[in-house]
Amino acid sequence: MLVALGVRIQGLRHDRGLTLQQLAEAADVSVGMLSSVERGQKAPTIVVLARIADGLGVSLADLVAEPEDTRIIVRRAADQDSVDEPGGWRRTVLSPVVPGVNFEWIRTTLPPDCDAGRFPAYAPGSHEYVVVESGTLRLTIADTPVDLNEGDSAYFAADVTHGYANTGSGPCTYYVAALIMRARVAQPRTRHTSRGLRRG
Template identity: 40%
Template sequence: MPRLAMALGTTVGGLLDERPAGRVVALRRGEQAVIRDEAGWERRILSPGVPGVEFEFIRTVVPAGVRVGAFAAHAPGSREYVAVETGGLVVEVDGERVLLGPGDSVYYEGDCVHSFVNEGDVECVYYTAMHVERSPG
């Protein structure tokens, strides 16, 4: 589903959540979109979907030795921030590798191919804050 959302120029939350926005929008754990991949990683969308706002806050759990995969470029102007809570994570951005440990973070422009891999021998938990620009057209 993340790749479908990218292809449509939106976020997963933008695809799944059509609730009207209010001044305060709560999203309970049982209502959160959860993506479980056959490779073993799990992505949980923590941010409520708000119409017209292309932002997601995501928690991802990656078992030892698992590659989350490559994600296509978002529209120009998109931005991502990644912060590691536990374990280690390699963030690959257009071929550049950044190794992150607990408490480390990275920012990158989201309009490029990016991927995540846990090359370590312990589980990794990381968070992504992502703003996706709408694709022109």
């Protein structure tokens, strides 16, 4: 875990063509410390890690996030998951499942006067973007209703319950792009970290 962070930092440094001392100066961290961190031999405090991130021009969150590996994924129209829900509405998932990325892109068509129901609150930091292609969509964020017409777009923080409904007399088609943060709920506690035997 430490070495992974180290190689990640080193990779970013090499990408920018920086030497240890250059980055050390830019990040206001000693060269030796930087070297140790890159090789996973020392665990930096968040303050120095934040300085390193700043020196690299990335956010601290970016540094600790797992790196991306997949390169190109194409989903043909025929391969896309189209779900015809009982209520007469149709959803098409446009985005592929990419490990480490919590992005979903969905095209939905609702028949006239149809309520797609409410969705639960996602973890803090989740966002959703909506664009209406045709028709009228009533978006309800927590308890606040917003009416969107053709061409309107909206953004909202998705950490509250939210619902979609077609309030018009014709069908309504809209796109939803969602960045969902994952939040694990109180796992039975991993015991793989039985630290405490190294203290004398």
